[in-house]
Amino acid sequence: MKTPPPPPSSSFSLIRKARLSPYFFTILAFMAFVAVLYGEDFFSQQLQQSPHNDQPISKAVKKRERLPFAIGESEGRCDVFSGRWVRDEARPLYEESDCPYIQPQLTCQKHGRPDKEYQYWRWQPHACSLASFNATLMLETLRGKRMMFVGDSLNRGQFVSMVCLLHSIIPENAKSMETFDSLTVFRAKDYNATIEFYWAPFLLESNSDNAVTHRISDRIVREGSIDKHGENWKGVDIMVFNTYLWWMTGLKMKILRGPGSFNDEVKDVVEPSTEDAYRMAMRSMLKWAKKNMDLKKARVFFTSMSPSHGKSIDWGGEPGRNCYNETTMIEDPTYWGSDCRKSVMQVIGEVFGESEIPITFLNITQLSSYRRDAHTSIYKKQWTPLTPEQLANPSSYADCVHWCLPGLQDTWNELLFTKLFYP
Ligand SMILES: *[C@@H]1O[C@H](CO)[C@@H](O)[C@H](O)[C@H]1NC(C)=O
Ligand SMILES: *[C@@H]1O[C@H](CO)[C@@H](O)[C@H](O)[C@H]1NC(C)=O
Ligand SMILES: *[C@@H]1O[C@H](CO)[C@@H](O)[C@H](O)[C@H]1NC(C)=O
Ligand SMILES: *[C@@H]1O[C@H](CO)[C@@H](O)[C@H](O)[C@H]1NC(C)=O
Numbered sequence: 001m002k003t004p005p006p007p008p009s010s011s012f013s014l015i016r017k018a019r020l021s022p023y024f025f026t027i028l029a030f031m032a033f034v035a036v037l038y039g040e041d042f043f044s045q046q047l048q049q050s051p052h053n054d055q056p057i058s059k060a061v062k063k064r065e066r067l068p069f070a071i072g073e074s075e076g077r078c079d080v081f082s083g084r085w086v087r088d089e090a091r092p093l094y095e096e097s098d099c100p101y102i103q104p105q106l107t108c109q110k111h112g113r114p115d116k117e118y119q120y121w122r123w124q125p126h127a128c129s130l131a132s133f134n135a136t137l138m139l140e141t142l143r144g145k146r147m148m149f150v151g152d153s154l155n156r157g158q159f160v161s162m163v164c165l166l167h168s169i170i171p172e173n174a175k176s177m178e179t180f181d182s183l184t185v186f187r188a189k190d191y192n193a194t195i196e197f198y199w200a201p202f203l204l205e206s207n208s209d210n211a212v213t214h215r216i217s218d219r220i221v222r223e224g225s226i227d228k229h230g231e232n233w234k235g236v237d238i239m240v241f242n243t244y245l246w247w248m249t250g251l252k253m254k255i256l257r258g259p260g261s262f263n264d265e266v267k268d269v270v271e272p273s274t275e276d277a278y279r280m281a282m283r284s285m286l287k288w289a290k291k292n293m294d295l296k297k298a299r300v301f302f303t304s305m306s307p308s309h310g311k312s313i314d315w316g317g318e319p320g321r322n323c324y325n326e327t328t329m330i331e332d333p334t335y336w337g338s339d340c341r342k343s344v345m346q347v348i349g350e351v352f353g354e355s356e357i358p359i360t361f362l363n364i365t366q367l368s369s370y371r372r373d374a375h376t377s378i379y380k381k382q383w384t385p386l387t388p389e390q391l392a393n394p395s396s397y398a399d400c401v402h403w404c405l406p407g408l409q410d411t412w413n414e415l416l417f418t419k420l421f422y423p
Pocket of ligand 3: 325
């Protein structure tokens with residue numbers, strides 16, 4: 001995994017394409033000479049500009065171009081998302097009590113979770129191994145840089161996991177965490193580095209954008225409004241987007257057109273299918289990144305849907321139950337829960353398939369869907385007192401959406417780490 005990739009070299013396809021030209025080898029020799037003088041950039045530029053190729057050669061060249069932050073390639077194009085969970089006594093990567101940044105909705109041990117089994121699992125891809133998370137390398141890489149997670153509370157969990165994975169090597173007085181409305185910033189002062197989270201559950205502007213009070217059932221998203229939040233994402237070096245759960249309001253999604261307010265009595269609202277609305281947001285996200293990020297120096301990641309475990313009948317459990325009291329994972333390798341829409345995954349695949357920019361996809365859905373044991377369940381801070389009825393039936397208030405930390409989301413960051421350095 002750590003062996004550096006061969007240098008980008010597309011001269012073979014060039015030779016095949018241009019073999020009819022008698023002057024070709026003279027030109028090639030000259031180009032090689034110039035390339036030695038000016039570095040290999042000259043070569044890839046010449047190839048991309050070559051007007052005589054009927055093949056979309058720039059795409060091929062792009063593929064071989066080294067992504068920013070890469071220090072190696074994954075073994076034989078290994079699919080790191082295809083694998084299995086193995087028990088590992090060397091886990092967790094940090095202790096819950098050693099990370100003061102975990103919000104009380106995710107500190108399961110503190111809130112009385114009786115078992116710790118969910119902390120001892122490591123993701124093992126079938127065809128290779130994940131690079132082990134190296135906090136020093138990560139922080140050195142972030143020196144003078146900004147990493148930002150943008151999306152919903154699940155992305156916030158991944159952000160906090162990243163902070164927990166890094167903070168122990170930073171002295172007490174050299175780090176801070178502050179929140180300004182939608183933006184939370186963790187700062188490593190000696191590194192001049194920040195890791196940030198920005199609340200934008202739809203990425204686009206919506207009526208659920210208030211960072212504190214956003215429990216709105218009649219959700220509306222404004223078409224073409226990515227710049228509203230995007231203004232606050234400029235200058236980020238490593239961007240990690242997610243969005244999914246908030247779109248799940250049914251089969252359709254309300255989209256507001258034009259400049260009117262979400263609260264106007266009369267407004268121009270259309271209701272496309274959830275998939276079409278989601279596709280529109282994904283395309284906006286890519287367009288934003290293309291326009292506002294320098295992708296020669298910066299990277300964009302997208303984390304797929306985080307599965308929930310709200311219906312135990314999905315895995316053959318008793319009806320009316322959920323993740324509550326589950327301490328083991330689902331063994332069926334083909335398991336896919338009913339609350340993860342395959343049609344949305346398909347949209348992600350389509351949109352990224354036609355993407356003009358390199359986007360690194362963290363396909364965490366399948367590997368997380370086995371983890372019915374890893375949710376916060378009832379072991380979290382409750383904001384309102386529980387009723388006697390709720391207390392009598394813990395399943396009724398179990399949170400089967402969010403994940404305990406340390407836990408599953410540390411694995412998402414190990415995958416992010418692997419894809420950042422060994423794409
Ligand atoms: C972690 O990364 C640092 C900085 O690149 C390196 O010096 C160190 O050897 C790495 N540690 C391990 C265990 O690989
Ligand atoms: C600190 O990092 C920011 C980017 O986050 C950069 O613009 C700035 O120049 C850096 N400052 C120093 C003193 O290196
Ligand atoms: C929780 O599960 C265990 C077995 O895994 C079972 O013995 C126990 O009765 C369950 N508790 C509740 C409240 O369902
Ligand atoms: C993500 O992984 C799942 C399971 O391996 C697969 O079915 C799905 O097609 C993948 N999604 C994309 C967009 O590649």
